[in-house]
Amino acid sequence: MRLKDRILIAIFLLFFAEGASASENIWLSNTPPKKISKKIRHGMHGVSFIKGNDGREKKILWIRSGSFPVESQYANCTNTKNPVIFVCSPDGKLIKGNVSHGLWGHVLTFEGNMEGFYNVYLFERFVEEETLNIVVAKAEVLSHKCSNGHAGMRKKMLHRTFNEEIPFEIVRERIPGEDFHTFLSSGDDVTFKVLLKGAPLEYSKVMLSTQKRWVNNLKTDINGGAAFQLVGDYYPRFKEINKRNIHNFLVTAEYTVKKSGSYQGIPYERIHYAGTLGGSYIPSKTMYTSYLYGLILLIFVMPAVATLIYFYREHRKRPYKEYAFREKD
Amino acid sequence: MKKIRAFINNSNISKFRFYFQIAAFVLFVYGGYFYVTISEKLPTFACPFNKGSGGTCYLMPLQHQLHMTWSRFIGPGGIHLLKGFLVFACFGLVFSKAWCGYLCPLGTIQDWITKLRKVLHIRFSKYGETTFKGLKKIKYILLFLLIIIPLGVSNSLLWLPKFSHDIFPPFCKICPGRIVLPLFTGDTSQIYIDFSTKTAMTMTALGMIVTGIFFTGSFFKKRFFCLFCPMSALLYIFSKVAILRLNKNVAKCTRCGNCYRVCDVGIKEIADDVINKNIVKDDCMLCLKCVEACPEEGCLEVSFFNIPVFMSTETGFFKRYCLRNEIK
Secondary structure, eight states: OOHHHHHHHHHHIIIIIHHHHHHSOEEEEOOOOGGGGGGOEEOGGGOEEEEOTTSOEEEEEEEEESSSTTTOEESSOOSSSSOEEEEEOTTSOEEOEEEEEETTEEEEEEEOOOSEEEEEEEEEEEEETTEEEEEEEEEEEEEOOGGGOOTTHHHHTSOOOOTTTOSEEEEEOOOTTOOTTOOOBTTOEEEEEEEETTEEOTTOEEEEEETTOOEEEEEOOTTSEEEEEOOOOOOOOGGGOOTTOOEEEEEEEEEEEEEEEEETTEEEEEEEEEEEEEEEEBOOGGGTEEHHHHHHHHHHHHHHHHHHHHHHHHHHOOOOOOOOOOTTO | OHHHHHHHHTSOHHHHHHHHHHHHHHHHHHGGGGTOOOOSSBSSOOOTTSTTOSSOBTHHHHHHHHSSOHHHHTSHHHHHHHHHHHHHHHHHHHHTTHIIIIIOHHHHHHHHHHHHHHHTTOOOOOOOHHHHHHHTTHHHHHHHHHHHHHHHHHSOSTTOOOOOGGGOSHHHHHOHHHHHHHHTTTOOTTOOEEOSSHHHHHHHHHHHHHHHHHHHHHHHSTTTGGGGOHHHHHHHHHHTTOSEEEEEOGGGOOOOOHHHHHOSSOOSHHHHOOSOSBOOOTTOOOOOHHHHHOOSTTSEEEEETTEEEEEOOHHHHIIIIITTTOOO
16 A cells, blocks of 8 residues: 555544544444454353453453444544443342453453343443434343253343433344343344433334345334344354354434523533444244255155064964874873 | 952052043143142153143253352352252152153153154064163263263363353253143244254254154054153152062062063063162152052052052952953
8 A cells, every 4th residue: 555545544533434434433343343252251042251360250342333233333433432331130239340442442340240231331321413312322241051051041031221321222032932142143133212201202213234235214103113134144054054153233313402501601402312232143043954955855764664663473373283282292 | 447458459540640640631721820839859851841831851950050160169059959859858758759650741752743643553662671771871961961961061070171051051051841832832943953052953953763662662562661760760869769669579479570561661670680679779650550550469559658658469360360361
């Protein structure tokens, strides 16, 4: 690359990329940047964690900015200097979460090995162009090891919302029969509910974008729900299918309401709520499994075994022989 | 009291067992729909692949709990493994092998298939003694594999490379319960062959083959799968010290062989053993058909906490078998 081009790119990034962070969506992702991906360990559902010097596990989420899972930047991209970090453990206790910029990039970390979902929120409030922006980036981090047992799993699958602390959030409704081992897969119908102060919000704009930039926009219904079907985003050759290939999606929700007031002494005319929720899904089972072949094999085995038993029985049959006993003998 | 005891001893326990099995089947196959979860460490095939299951077969959590690195064995993983085994042991210590004979849904299905064969008037099969002795070892091999394979998925065994994750959970992949029990809730999703990798394809195809053999085998041989069941091998650990026991008063035994003839599994030792008092064998499922078929007063006896609850009586034998003339 020529020096002139490098300077132009640098100028572009300086003016546009930095400015973009304020208008782009902030979201929490469990996918590490490529250059450090080998150093990160992954748990259930691709949850990333690192082990500290003290041997304790720390769950790790990358703060990213952008509207598409792959293109989003890993950068120091929060809108405010000190965003509020809200982490709730599966037993309902608030635990400490840290935002740091270091070896692992710009990350949000927290400690915890309790079985169940950790609700993690990055919450910002700032005034810009007479608008009070309320930005909530949410992640549901599953902590589960099968070796720890599955006691009370159904209860731990229930949603928790924090109406007082988190005014705006996206909730992914569980699919029927979902448990800790369930992975969303392409073809699944997933409903996202938008809540404003705990109440379902109608007419909120919801957008779902996938790894390959497939986008669908919907408006929430009367129950605050927007139902999407996760599209197949992965079409390798049959021999190269990796059934554990995790694809990310990003859901964003927006809602603007006209309301004047002031925040930290700065007046505003309207409030703009923006929420994000990251997620992941795997290829559909129908891509690499066959019901028909299974059924054919099952049906074929049954008469085959029956035939074997029949011939075995026939083979063991002895020809009829008559014995005569004389009482005199 | 004597009257109650006589009533029980002379009653038809097979009939009671038939209805008890139906109730247990409903509980373990459909219980989940009524938010019933008895335990996750059940010594019976309450299959978690069936969405309506009212509990979980212990073999599933056992395989999962063994799927961990060596270092976790000395940590919380080891504690959970121990806790799980203790819960399982409690179940085993109380009801021993009666879990197989009275509560196992897969066993119940096999009994229903046997009933169908009887209706069709098709002769049943029995193994020869040598074949029986050879086949019964399979359950110990399966038990060994279901312990060693999960360990080999997480750890390198004998410096060999780790096993593919597609083999996990090894027993569930080939267990007919995974495929058969969901069918009772209208779920056919377990009938499939996974073509994603060679291991996955082999394991899922093996599952289909075993299920096919299960159906046909159970049709010709009573309790066909029980002879190969690793749960039966695991439960045998507790049967000698369990609260529920099957005792034999050797002095009263005439070695008529009725007990062997009615045994669904085909255990010969029950008639031949004249040394041991507690005669629960590794293949026994405590169905108590042998007690029913024994014509000797008090020769075979079922005790719970050393209190006799059901014993063989001459009157009972005549009432059950000779009057109906049906020792089958």
